[in-house]
Amino acid sequence: MTKSFISGRSLFGLVLAGGKSQRMGQDKGVIKWHGVEQRYFMADLLSKFCEDVFISIRPEQKHEIKAEYKTIEDSYKDLGQYGAILSALEKYPAKAFLVVACDLPLIDGNAVSNLIKSRDLVKIATAYKSKIDGLPEPLVSIWEAKSKERLLALLDESITCPRKALIKSVDNVKLINPSYPELTMNVNTPDEVEKAQKIIKERGEDAWLI
Secondary structure, eight states: OOOOOBTTBOEEEEEEOOOOOTTTTSOGGGOOTTSSOHHHHHHHHHTTTSSEEEEEEOGGGGGGSOTTSOEEEOOSTTOHHHHHHHHHHHHSTTOEEEEEETTOTTOOHHHHHHHHHTOOTTSSEEEEEOTTTSOEEEEEEEEOTTHHHHHHHHHHTTOOOHHHHHHTTGGGEEEEOOSSGGGGOOOOSHHHHHHHHHHHHHHOGGGGOO
C-alpha cells in the first residue's frame, strides 16, 4: 500500500504505549491481539500510512523496546496520554501526529485510512466520534502541529485529559463516524479483553491484513 499524504502535508505516527495499565494488571502494549505485541503491531500498521512512526514511552521503558522501533520519551511527569501527545508535538513542532493508543485493539488499516482521508487541515484535530456517547475519541485521531498551542493553553487551565481538550475545542475539531460501533472500543479490564477477542475472532484474521 502506498503511504498516504494529504494535501502535501505528511504525517508522523505515534503509538501510545507509556501507560501503567493498572486496571488491566498487565502492560496493554505487550498483549498479542494479532500474533505480535500490540505496540509493534500498531507501529507497523501506521508505517504503511505515515512518513515516520514512533512509540511513545515512559523513560524507564526505553530498554524494553526493540531497537528497530523509534521512540519518543514522555517529557511530562504524571500527565499520561496528554503529556505523551504534547511531548511528540514539542519534539517535532512542524509535524502533525496520527495518534493511536495500545488499548484500542479493533483499529485496522481501513480505520486509519478513513481517518487520514477525512483529515481537516483547518482544524486542530480530526478524531473519531464514540458510538457510546458521541464524544471525541482522542486516542485514534490526528493532532495537527498547531494543536500544541491549544494543549499548552488548556494545560494552564489544569486540563490534562485529551478528550476534555477536544471537547473544549469542539468547534475546531473535525469529528467522523466510525465504520462499525466497536471500532473505538477501549480495553482496560480482563472482561473487556474477552469481548475484544471474541470480536477479533468473529471478524477473522483477514480483516486485519493491510
